[in-house]
Amino acid sequence: MMSMYTKNINTHLIEIKDYFKVAISVDCVVFGFAEDKLKVLLIKSDLNEYKGKWSLLGDIVPPDEELDAAAYRVLHNRTGLDNVYLEQVQTFGAIERHPAGRVITVAYYALVDLEQIKGKTTNADLYWLSVDELGDMAFDHQQILNACVLRLQQQMMAQPVGFNLLPLKFSLRELQSLYESVFGRELDRRNFRKKFLSMDLLEDLNEEEADVRHRPARLYKFNFIKYDQQRKRNLGITF
Amino acid sequence: MMSMYTKNINTHLIEIKDYFKVAISVDCVVFGFAEDKLKVLLIKSDLNEYKGKWSLLGDIVPPDEELDAAAYRVLHNRTGLDNVYLEQVQTFGAIERHPAGRVITVAYYALVDLEQIKGKTTNADLYWLSVDELGDMAFDHQQILNACVLRLQQQMMAQPVGFNLLPLKFSLRELQSLYESVFGRELDRRNFRKKFLSMDLLEDLNEEEADVRHRPARLYKFNFIKYDQQRKRNLGITF
DNA sequence: TCAAAAGTGTTCAGGTTACACCCATGT
DNA sequence: ACATGGGTGTAACCTGAACACTTTTGA
Known part of the structure; x- marks a missing residue:
């Protein structure tokens, strides 16, 4: 029974046959944040099987391209952005997931600042939809999106990745609103502010919001350098 | 510039060319726990490029097999075990990672109870090595292993997956030793016991260790059913 | 002056840490 | 009797949660 497996690709030279x-x-779940909602960048599929349904941005990876590079390429071509926060999440390979044949897809999520994108998105087929308001999606893209949202939540609890969704200058209200929309929960304003200010990683820019019809909020930026220096590892078993 | 990307695999019917x-x-990082150390199951590669270096258990995925199924197959054929805890971790696709050509590999980690394996491992080429004591590995397998160890740590902090590495009946000392070896830290015995006993998820079996030359420890089992019922989600931003 | 959101402290409960001595068993 | 690891409690500290009023601005 085991003989057929004693030779395999990790131990012996075997030919990769057709x-x-x-x-x-690669498929990219591109997250943005606007109007107090977590948004995702989608395109309409024209495949017969999924006509008009929402689809993630993705493309085939040719044999001479790195996976990450393929994801960056898709993202750059669609949004015009460089230096985007991008992270591999999971690989989906169900046999029948794509009508064109066996297509295994590596899912990434990207975090972009929507303000930097305005005007750059030349492709009119792209739409920013609220994550909690979209209907049927093409392929297994709903499943992929769910996995990416889950991963985003985990990351945002453990690391300061959320700031990639905000402009460089932001108010504490925007930050809180971001967390509330990602986690789908309301948070106490005083506790939230206390928490983030006590980290001593938000830099008070001594600037204020403009064009609001109420008391303007202070603007902050996140000090990534300081964060990298003082990052600590503490074991907390919580399950 | 964008025209070449308006048609792609998610939006239009395209042919998958050669x-x-x-x-x-798939590559499986099979973790076990013995002699107070985290172990991993490895095989020696016979590929010229990596002669004698340690390699993970893996195999090619044919077009008609699911990814998870391929990982289970590798695992079952090598260890004789079914019902193994298995989780996809990350996909590695560097262009030159395999001498046979472009081979993109989906990495899984598995958690097995070493006591159940004894006698079942018919394949003599397999070795259990301590994770912190192994030298050069073949391919990018060191990188894959590192990613899996990191993921295991994250999982063990957030979920009770570690029990898959222990026998059904275990002592608190074994449990603590497991956590210490996975996280590479010594933990306070009293606090550790208090923590786990206060969760009220360990069932006291009213049995004791045998064949030890000191006071025998009580044996417990983990109550997975109770855990599933009372699992709670609490937001804790810690970075 | 009104509407709307910004900004601000304290108290309480629960969890985490640090820490030292007696107990049960086999040899 | 001794060596080895099993088993136990308390106090200090820290963190997270609950909670209401005053301030600033534009309309």
Whole structure:
């Protein structure tokens, strides 16, 4: 029973035959934050099977391109942005997930500052939709999106990645609103402010919001350098 | 510039040509726990490039097999075990990572109870090595292993997955030793016991260790059912 | 002057840490 | 009897949660 497995790709030189070959793609869940909602960048599929349904941004990975590079390429071509926060999440490979054949897709999520995108998005087929308000999606993209939202939540609890969704200058209200929309929970304003200010990682810019019809909020920026220096690891078993 | 990307695999019917095809494999980081150390199951590679270096258990995924199924297959064929805890971690696709050509590999980690394996491992080429004591590994397997250790740490902090590495009946000392070896830290015995006993998820079996030359420890089992019922979600931003 | 959101402290409960001595068993 | 690890409690500290009023601005 085990003999057929004593030789394999990790231990012996075997030829990669055609019947081993499948296609690889990357799919990007591009998150943004606007109007106090977590948004995701989608396009309408024209495939017969999924006509008009929302689809993630993705593309085939040719054999001479790195996975991360493929994701960056998709993202750059669609949004015009460089230096985007991008992270691999999970690989989806159900046999029948794509009508064109066996296409295994590596899912990434990206965090972009929507203010930097305005005007750059030349592609009119792209839409920013609220994550909690979208209907049927093409392929297994709903599943992919769910996995990315979950991962985003985990990351935002453990690391300061959320700031990639905000402008460089932001108010504490915007920050709180971001956390509330990602976690789907209201948070206490005083406790939230206390928490973030006590980290001593928000730099008070001594600037204020403009054009609001109420008392303007102070603007802050996140001090990534300081964060990198003082990051601590504390074991907290919580399950 | 964007025209070449308006048609792609998510939006239009395109043919998957040969020059898009690459090979997919799965690699399993099989963790075990013995002699107070976290162990990993490895095999020696016979590939010329990596002669004698340690390699993970992996195999090519044929187009008609699910990814998870491929990982289970590798694991079952190597260890004889079913019902193994298995989780996808990350996909590694560096262009030159495999000498046979472009092989993109989906990494999984598995948690097994070493006591259940004794006698089942018919394949003599397999070795259990301590995670912190192994030298050069083949391919990018060191990188894959590191990613899996990191993920294991994250999981063990947030969820009771570690019990999959222990026998059904275990002592608190074994449990603590497991956590210490996974996190590479000594923990206070009294606090550790208090913590786990206060969760009220360990069932006292009213049994004791045997064959120890000191006071025998009580044996417990983890109550997974109770855990599933009372699991709570609490937001704790800690970075 | 009104509407709307900004800004601000204290108290309480629960969890985490640090820490030292007696107990049960086998040899 | 001794060596080895099992088993136990308390006090200080810190963190997270609950909670209401005053301030600033534009309309």
